[in-house]
Amino acid sequence: MNKQILATSxxxxxxxxxxxxxxxxxxxxxxxxxxxxxFTTTVAERFSRATQFKTPVVESTGTGGGMKLFCQGVGESxxxxxxASRRIxxxxxxxxxxxxxxxxxxxxxxxxxxxxxxxxxxxxxxxxRDIFLxxxxxxxxxxxxxxxVANPYKTWKDVNxxxxxxxxxxxxxxxxxxxxxxxxxxxxxxxxxxxxWIKAMKKTDKSAYKAICHNVREDGAYVExxxxxxxxxxxxxxxxxxLGIFGFSFLDQNADKVQGSLIEGQAPTFDxxxxxxxxxxxxxxxxxxxxxxxxVPGIRQFLAEFTNARAWGEEGYLADKGMIPLxxxxxxxxxxxxRKLNALGNLAxx
Amino acid sequence: xxxxxxxxxxxxxxxxxxxxxxxxKLFRGLGIASIAFGVLAVVILFSDIISKGSGAFMQTAIQxxxxxxxxxxxxxxxxxxxxAWANFSGVIRQALxxxxxxxxxxxxxxxxxxxxxxxxPFTLRDRLAxxxxxxxxxxxxxxxxxxDVDTFVKSLKGSxxxxxxRTSDQKAxxxxxxxxxxxxxxxxxxxxxxxxxxREPEQAGIRxxxxxxxxxxxxxxxxxxxxxxxxxxxxxEYAPKNRWTDLIxxxxxxxxxxxxxxxxxxxxxxxxxxxxxxxxAPLVGGLVLTLMTLPTIIISSRAALKAVPPSxxxxxxxxxxxxxxxxxxxxxxxxxxxxxxxxxIGMAQALGExxxxxxxxxxxxxxxxxxxxxxxxxVLPVQxxxxxxxxxxxxxxxxxxxxxxxxxxxxxxxxxxxxLRKKLERRW
Numbered sequence: 001m002n003k004q005i006l007a008t009s010x011x012x013x014x015x016x017x018x019x020x021x022x023x024x025x026x027x028x029x030x031x032x033x034x035x036x037x038x039f040t041t042t043v044a045e046r047f048s049r050a051t052q053f054k055t056p057v058v059e060s061t062g063t064g065g066g067m068k069l070f071c072q073g074v075g076e077s078x079x080x081x082x083x084a085s086r087r088i089x090x091x092x093x094x095x096x097x098x099x100x101x102x103x104x105x106x107x108x109x110x111x112x113x114x115x116x117x118x119x120x121x122x123x124x125x126x127x128x129r130d131i132f133l134x135x136x137x138x139x140x141x142x143x144x145x146x147x148x149v150a151n152p153y154k155t156w157k158d159v160n161x162x163x164x165x166x167x168x169x170x171x172x173x174x175x176x177x178x179x180x181x182x183x184x185x186x187x188x189x190x191x192x193x194x195x196x197w198i199k200a201m202k203k204t205d206k207s208a209y210k211a212i213c214h215n216v217r218e219d220g221a222y223v224e225x226x227x228x229x230x231x232x233x234x235x236x237x238x239x240x241x242x243l244g245i246f247g248f249s250f251l252d253q254n255a256d257k258v259q260g261s262l263i264e265g266q267a268p269t270f271d272x273x274x275x276x277x278x279x280x281x282x283x284x285x286x287x288x289x290x291x292x293x294x295x296v297p298g299i300r301q302f303l304a305e306f307t308n309a310r311a312w313g314e315e316g317y318l319a320d321k322g323m324i325p326l327x328x329x330x331x332x333x334x335x336x337x338x339r340k341l342n343a344l345g346n347l348a349x350x
Numbered sequence: 351x352x353x354x355x356x357x358x359x360x361x362x363x364x365x366x367x368x369x370x371x372x373x374x375k376l377f378r379g380l381g382i383a384s385i386a387f388g389v390l391a392v393v394i395l396f397s398d399i400i401s402k403g404s405g406a407f408m409q410t411a412i413q414x415x416x417x418x419x420x421x422x423x424x425x426x427x428x429x430x431x432x433x434a435w436a437n438f439s440g441v442i443r444q445a446l447x448x449x450x451x452x453x454x455x456x457x458x459x460x461x462x463x464x465x466x467x468x469x470x471p472f473t474l475r476d477r478l479a480x481x482x483x484x485x486x487x488x489x490x491x492x493x494x495x496x497x498d499v500d501t502f503v504k505s506l507k508g509s510x511x512x513x514x515x516r517t518s519d520q521k522a523x524x525x526x527x528x529x530x531x532x533x534x535x536x537x538x539x540x541x542x543x544x545x546x547x548x549r550e551p552e553q554a555g556i557r558x559x560x561x562x563x564x565x566x567x568x569x570x571x572x573x574x575x576x577x578x579x580x581x582x583x584x585x586x587e588y589a590p591k592n593r594w595t596d597l598i599x600x601x602x603x604x605x606x607x608x609x610x611x612x613x614x615x616x617x618x619x620x621x622x623x624x625x626x627x628x629x630x631a632p633l634v635g636g637l638v639l640t641l642m643t644l645p646t647i648i649i650s651s652r653a654a655l656k657a658v659p660p661s662x663x664x665x666x667x668x669x670x671x672x673x674x675x676x677x678x679x680x681x682x683x684x685x686x687x688x689x690x691x692x693x694x695i696g697m698a699q700a701l702g703e704x705x706x707x708x709x710x711x712x713x714x715x716x717x718x719x720x721x722x723x724x725x726x727x728x729v730l731p732v733q734x735x736x737x738x739x740x741x742x743x744x745x746x747x748x749x750x751x752x753x754x755x756x757x758x759x760x761x762x763x764x765x766x767x768x769x770l771r772k773k774l775e776r777r778w
Contacts, residue, residue: 027726029629038741041715042549048717049472052434057630057726058715060736077626228739230746249741252516315460317468321549322741 028056028298029079032066033178034227035111035247036083036284039323046317047305053298063178070287071096080292080299084285085111085178093344102290102343106303107334108312110324112248112273112281113183114260115170118240124156124163124261128279131263132191133159134168135222137215146197151217171225171232172245182282183245187263189213190279233258248273249322273324281324290343307335399757403750409539409552410495410503412466412528414445417488418478428482438471442493450524461521467494469553492537497551497744499525503534542751546717547733551744554737556755558719562632562712562727563701563759569636569723570643570700575693577640578647582689585648586655587677606645613642614706622710629711630726638706643696650692654685687774694767698760704731730756
């Protein structure tokens with residue numbers, strides 16, 4: 001009996017190694033942001049149905065993790081495409097270039113970040129300044145002097161008398177998340193800049209400016225609720241006094257349970273994010289490895305599908321999935337760049 | 351000594367006996383209470399999962415009268431090439447327009463077209479490919495409804511208004527009209543068992559993940575069982591008891607308690623970066639899980655060998671059997687049930703593992719059902735995790751349904767373990 005098992009396992013192993021030797025990768029490998037994942041997967045599926053190519057394999061690794069895998073080098077074992085919920089950083093681009101990777105940047109659309117609460121209460125009407133004052137670790141002294149104090153605000157009414165008398169409790173993603181990065185940059189820094197003297201610091205002492213504007217309070221008012229946005233939605237339903245931070249597509253799908261807060265008087269809707277009047281929205285990107293374009297089958301066709309109006313257009317299927325499309329002119333520009341596969345040079349130059 | 355009458359003694363004994371009985375009862379009560387707690391937890395878990403997930407086994411479908419009009423399709427003959435670019439959505443749109451002629455205007459038509467799943471054209475394509483004579487003719491087919499429609503229909507209970515979500519009044523009206531005339535029905539969801547993952551909940555299935563789990567476990571079993579048993583036999587039957595074997599034993603016990611993500615990192619470094627095996631493949635997943643389950647199998651196999659009474663070995667030796675003959679003819683058959691139980695428990699543990707697979711790229715969106723151990727694949731628990739993280743409402747019930755599938759696989763495996771043990775067990 002044991003002999004048999006041994007023999008089969010040996011046979012399986014030899015078979016396996018033979019298979020490995022033969023297999024050159026014939027599918028596209030995609031990594032990157034969990035925010036871009038729903039969109040890349042949708043395109044991947046449609047692409048494989050419309051063409052003879054295999055379905056690309058999409059891993060959700062987070063923007064930073066994706067960049068690491070993507071910039072590892074050129075070759076079959078590295079990813080062809082990575083998704084990012086923010087632009088590539090100069091340091092990441094350098095890492096890529098040092099490993100011989102030429103990067104093609106494709107901006108695919110926008111994503112709105114919403115601050116939502118359960119439908120039992122009225123929606124909040126916030127300004128970015130309110131958000132900064134409620135969530136900053138250190139905020140300007142309420143007495144008006146140009147000094148900082150540890151955040152003294154306990155309730156929304158303390159922050160702004162027009163807001164309800166509820167304890168500040170915001171459920172949001174942890175620091176590893178791209179959603180959190182974007183929220184901090186767009187909402188908190190946006191509010192932080194409304195203080196003239198802090199804004200002036202940006203020129204004189206950039207690191208101090210960043211420390212003030214980007215640090216989220218850690219005294220329990222901001223609760224790190226993990227990366228699963230569905231979980232945050234469920235927690236908001238259970239606790240109507242809390243606000244939650246997540247991507248627009250989750251608001252879209254759970255419109256019966258939660259509602260988005262108005263920011264600077266703008267409700268987060270498809271149209272307000274598309275025309276940029278809703279202030280907390282961020283661009284989404286995919287980055288493509290130029291050297292793989294003619295090695296791995298289907299990359300050019302995949303990009304063509306992605307930049308086709310039926311995918312990323314105003315009435316395309318990505319819009320149904322909650323992605324906010326780019327304006328028409330920009331779409332044409334990006335699509336033209338993608339066809340030529342123009343590699344990204346220096347970020348500062350662009 | 352004090353003088354106690356017999357009656358007094360009896361009274362004291364009775365008293366003590368009563369207190370002992372009380373304690374006994376209390377202890378038994380505690381035992382029953384803890385079992386009841388466990389059972390309650392299981393019942394709550396199962397009823398929650400089943401109530402949420404049972405809906406996923408039914409899928410809303412819409413009955414349409416479609417005409418395979420060659421002009422609309424834009425093809426003259428039925429062959430692979432023409433089928434690839436034939437306009438099947440046009441056929442569906444035409445059928446929908448005929449059913450609801452009142453829908454005019456761009457946005458109303460868009461609403462109308464979104465009643466049917468975006469996968470429906472492929473259903474028609476397959477039907478036409480199977481039966482080319484249909485070209486130019488017409489038939490009545492059931493097509494899967496879009497997930498928004500599905501969620502809406504499933505949330506309708508009696509007279510209560512259901513979850514509208516993104517469904518407009520007009521669309522809801524159409525749905526109710528179709529429901530009333532029996533052209534919209536919930537049918538058994540075969541797609542769930544035949545398809546791989548999809549971004550569209552109505553087209554998403556568990557098959558790719560199930561096959562991925564199967565291939566991964568196959569690799570794990572073929573490697574870890576022989577290696578584990580061989581190691582256990584050597585350590586138990588041959589190895590001298592000295593400092594080295596003690597050290598090995600301590601290390602094996604330690605490895606059994608190492609967090610599984612560490613094995614994933616190891617797998618990434620060795621199998622993918624050094625041996626350059628493909629990412630996302632069940633082969634690498636199986637190798638990593640082999641590392642993880644080996645300690646479990648070695649420990650349980652050693653325990654099974656230890657439980658074989660020494661008299662059997664001595665008797666065999668006395669009859670002139672060699673060491674190897676003793677092991678293979680006598681000890682191993684007797685220890686087999688215990689070893690198999692250990693192996694199946696190890697496999698069940700491996701089946702539920704996600705963390706080590708994260709590092710080797712098996713936490714991924716896989717549509718194509720894997721056909722071998724080097725095809726990209728994912729596994730059941732990863733599929734559950736991915737669906738739980740998806741925004742679409744219809745994935746909530748699919749998440750629970752996938753959990754039900756995983757649980758039934760586990761139950762089957764554990765039942766096998768019990769049956770095998772019952773069948774092979776020998777008493778002496």
